[in-house]
Amino acid sequence: MRKSKKNILFKLLISAAAISLAVYLNRDNFKFPGWNNIEPTVKTAGMNQMNLYKDPENKITEMKDSTEKTDPVKLHFDALVADTHNDFLWQVYDKGADLNKRNSFTQSDIYKFREGGLDIQVFAVWIPMKKVKTSYDFTISQIDRLREFQTLSNGQFEIAGNYDDIIRITGEKKLCGLIGIEGGTAVENDAENVKRFFDMGVRYIGLTWNNSNLIATSAKDAVLNGKKGGLTEFGKEVVKKMNGTGMLIDVSHLSEAAFWDVIEISTQPIIASHSNCYSIDPHYRNLTDEQIKAIAKGNGYIGINFYDEFLAPDGKKNGADIEKIIEHIDHIKETAGIDFIGIGSDFDGGISPPRDLRDATQYPELTKRLFEKGYSPDEIRKILGLNFLRVFKQVCG
Numbered sequence: 032m033r034k035s036k037k038n039i040l041f042k043l044l045i046s047a048a049a050i051s052l053a054v055y056l057n058r059d060n061f062k063f064p065g066w067n068n069i070e071p072t073v074k075t076a077g078m079n080q081m082n083l084y085k086d087p088e089n090k091i092t093e094m095k096d097s098t099e100k101t102d103p104v105k106l107h108f109d110a111l112v113a114d115t116h117n118d119f120l121w122q123v124y125d126k127g128a129d130l131n132k133r134n135s136f137t138q139s140d141i142y143k144f145r146e147g148g149l150d151i152q153v154f155a156v157w158i159p160m161k162k163v164k165t166s167y168d169f170t171i172s173q174i175d176r177l178r179e180f181q182t183l184s185n186g187q188f189e190i191a192g193n194y195d196d197i198i199r200i201t202g203e204k205k206l207c208g209l210i211g212i213e214g215g216t217a218v219e220n221d222a223e224n225v226k227r228f229f230d231m232g233v234r235y236i237g238l239t240w241n242n243s244n245l246i247a248t249s250a251k252d253a254v255l256n257g258k259k260g261g262l263t264e265f266g267k268e269v270v271k272k273m274n275g276t277g278m279l280i281d282v283s284h285l286s287e288a289a290f291w292d293v294i295e296i297s298t299q300p301i302i303a304s305h306s307n308c309y310s311i312d313p314h315y316r317n318l319t320d321e322q323i324k325a326i327a328k329g330n331g332y333i334g335i336n337f338y339d340e341f342l343a344p345d346g347k348k349n350g351a352d353i354e355k356i357i358e359h360i361d362h363i364k365e366t367a368g369i370d371f372i373g374i375g376s377d378f379d380g381g382i383s384p385p386r387d388l389r390d391a392t393q394y395p396e397l398t399k400r401l402f403e404k405g406y407s408p409d410e411i412r413k414i415l416g417l418n419f420l421r422v423f424k425q426v427c428g
């Protein structure tokens with residue numbers, strides 16, 4: 032009896048020592064149950080070479096690690112991953128979401144971004160119809176919320192203003208944020224507001240959302256409501272102001288007539304931050320082959336949207352899977368080339384994503400599928416982030 036008690040005590044001591052040692056050795060990643068701070072990083076794959084691989088300038092010459100050729104997960108976590116459209120800020124306003132916490136009701140937050148290997152997120156400020164009359168002020172209040180998250184992030188999240196910032200912030204293994212505006216109503220009736228927003232850190236403005244505004248007619252109004260017109264005179268002034276300021280022009284949600292006006296006027300590459308291919312899914316939110324070619328001709332960028340309704344004609348009814356995203360990527364590659372494709376998930380913008388890509392933790396699944404489809408590591412790195420960075424650097428500096 033006495034002997035077995037001793038045995039149990041001995042085993043308990045050994046177990047306690049083993050646990051302490053495990054915690055010590057893995058102290059950077061160890062999480063106590065209920066621990067609510069942000070872990071330093073969950074990116075362990077390829078950690079040693081991360082800075083090297085994540086430096087886009089070195090992407091080709093230094094890519095010597097043969098394991099990346101056989102391991103898409105390693106490739107994913109080594110690559111710079113950027114998503115050019117996310118509506119988390121709306122979830123903050125509407126439901127009190129917290130970027131620095133794990134939210135049960137959102138498709139993204141800092142934990143999910145980290146688990147999904149995401150490095151750069153453009154946070155879009157979306158303006159609800161009830162705020163249209165005070166768009167400018169509402170936009171500023173949403174930007175302030177994002178900056179507040181930076182302050183409270185314990186050094187885990189930082190908003191970038193230029194390309195060098197992005198490289199530094201991602202090199203420091205923080206989540207890098209960028210600010211976009213979804214809807215030119217934010218500019219109200221003063222083109223000088225473009226510069227004011229730029230000074231606040233905004234780097235793209237979608238000229239319209241679903242509602243038309245003083246700048247242009249939206250795709251929804253043109254197609255569903257028969258509204259005519261492209262860019263207004265004021266819209267042309269805004270486009271010129273954006274070109275002169277280093278503000279990216281986002282044509283997602285824009286009517287075709289306005290799109291072609293932008294193509295005619297803009298002296299800079301343009302982006303469609305979250306749009307897909309019309310020839311696969313003929314939805315007014317998607318781009319025709321002519322539009323895709325025009326964006327590519329101007330050296331621009333298209334971020335693939337994960338919303339099943341924009342992925343497949345029957346997507347709203349039957350859902351979609353990652354295979355559909357790959358189809359859109361294939362199509363842009365065939366139509367215009369590999370250099371113009373990226374990710375613009377639209378997470379937390381009220382979308383229902385593919386069943387095998389439910390939230391931001393699952394970005395690696397996309398890389399796996401691209402890999403299986405025969406995309407090379409260099410092509411995958413372009414899609415995951417380098418294409419957007421190229422355009423961002425050219426336009427925003």
Ligand SMILES: [Zn+2]
Nearest residue numbers: 213284305380
């Ligand atoms: Zn949108």
